[in-house]
Amino acid sequence: MTAIPFDNSYARLPERFYASVGPTAVAAPRLVRLNEALALQLGLDPHWLKGPEGLAMLAGNSVAEGATPIATAYAGHQFGGFSPQLGDGRAILLGEVVDRDGLRRDIQLKGAGPTPFSRRGDGRAALGPVLREYIVSEAMAALGVPTTRALAAVLTGEAVRRETLLPGAILARVAASHIRIGTFQFFAARRDAEALRLLADHVIARHYPEVAGREAPHLALLEAVVAAQADLVARWMLIGFIHGVMNTDNMSIAGETIDYGPCAFMDGYDPATVFSSIDEHGRYAYGNQPPIALWNLTRLAEAMLPLLAENQDEAVALAQSAVNRFNEQFQSALVAGFRRKLGLVTEQPDDVLLIKELLDAMQRA
Structure with missing residues (x-):
């Protein structure tokens, strides 16, 4: 062979x-x-x-x-x-x-x-x-x-x-790998701190080698995953993509879209659009994808707490600080993407309002 x-x-x-x-x-x-x-x-x-x-x-x-x-x-x-x-x-x-x-x-x-x-x-x-x-x-x-x-x-x-x-x-x-937020959760649920550390170090070596030399590499890893997911979900939103099943086991640590199930692209703009027949309450609707990504990343941060600091309160504060960056990073990526789509070659203070008005008009019409 x-x-x-x-x-x-x-x-x-x-x-x-x-x-x-x-x-x-x-x-x-x-x-x-x-x-x-x-x-x-x-x-x-x-x-x-x-x-x-x-x-x-x-x-x-x-x-x-x-x-x-x-x-x-x-x-x-x-x-x-x-x-x-x-x-x-x-x-x-x-x-x-x-x-x-x-x-x-x-x-x-x-x-x-x-x-x-x-x-x-x-x-x-x-x-x-x-x-x-x-x-x-x-x-x-x-x-x-x-x-x-x-x-x-x-x-x-x-x-x-x-x-x-x-x-x-x-x-x-x-x-790039099949390591998921759920992989970290697997070992956190078993209170297996050694496995969590081995997993985090493996992810750093494989996906985020630039953080290896940081003073707090595991915190830097969490920050890097948050940034990667913020950029990824912004890219989904810019093309009307709905993943359909954003469970934590379907979110890649590498920042890739993974596990295509009841996924689709919207034909008409409506943030409430759902494509999964089992998503009866619209948890994974198009417009819910950014807050769900943040929710999932918070679960990752919880799983990584033993790696961030020996003191629980300090670990929680560090994790919260890392996760809190998501919204700003997501909005920045989303607005930059819309500027490219709309041909807005210079940044203006009212660009965000213009984008919102356009989306509102698309939803009405």
């Missing part, structure tokens, strides 16, 4: 960070789409990926040399309620590669079979959601929004049972 240059840093963390589990083979894999440009960026051979050995790897029927398949552990607030253990229930991280720009990237198979975190689920995915994530994530990348990417979509040759029988599929997903 052609070697893939895997270098699996997350799998070198202690075993309580993940479960070692391989993908479950499928009956008759067939390639639906391969993202050849992304493959080349990752240093992979598209011709090999399209061939029988590459297809077998993308379908989970074989494990490439150097891969260390794992399902990662995490917790999360789902629609406001906390679950202390969630984890990858149908996604298996094959490993990491360093791309042509020197950036580390995860390669994950979504829909690759059950894991210890499946919670009675079948671990599979249907073709429709796989194609939606492929199309929307690649659209987001083309629009300049930080996002996971789609390497390939593969039909399994097997049916999955949802409301009806549907064709099964697997998405080969690429991400």
Whole structure:
């Protein structure tokens, strides 16, 4: 088999960070789409990926040399309620590669079979959601929004049972990492301070090396994640994107859009727009995305308190100060983006009012 240059840093963390589990083979894999440009960026051979050995790897029927398949552990607030253990229930991280720009990237198979975190689920995915994530994530990348990417979509040759029988599929997903706010929450819920420190140090080394030399690197990490999320959500708002399920386990520490479920782009401007059928109270409506991001970041800050200071009151004050920067950073990114969209080449004091009047008019009309 052609070697893939895997270098699996997350799998070198202690075993309580993940479960070692391989993908479950499928009956008759067939390639639906391969993202050849992304493959080349990752240093992979598209011709090999399209061939029988590459297809077998993308379908989970074989494990490439150097891969260390794992399902990662995490917790999360789902629609406001906390679950202390969630984890990858149908996604298996094959490993990491360093791309042509020197950036580390995860390669994950979504829909690759059950894991210890499946919670009675079948671990599979249907073709429709796989194609939606492929199309929307690649659209987001083309629009300049930080996002996971789609390497390939593969039909399994097997049916999955949802409301009806549907064709099964697997998405080969690429991400800067799959570390989430919920990953920090997982260890905080277990009062595992050692794991929290290991996780934070891993995130700094992988995503925010510029803070490593700071006097308080873990506080600087929290500040960096807050800034990344403020910029990300502003980019969503600027293109009318609705994530749909902004649970803490669906928010990436790397500041990428992750886990495309009932997501969509608004056709007509209305901040109350909801696209998730299970979001009965509009918690994750378009207009609620900024305050929900802030709420989620507050949960991250709570999880990181043991890393910020030995004194609880001091840790809380530092965390609050970091999280309080979100609104200003979000508004700054949002207004700057609207200025670009509207061709406002110079900053004027009434730009914010002009933008608000435009949005009000769009909502009325």
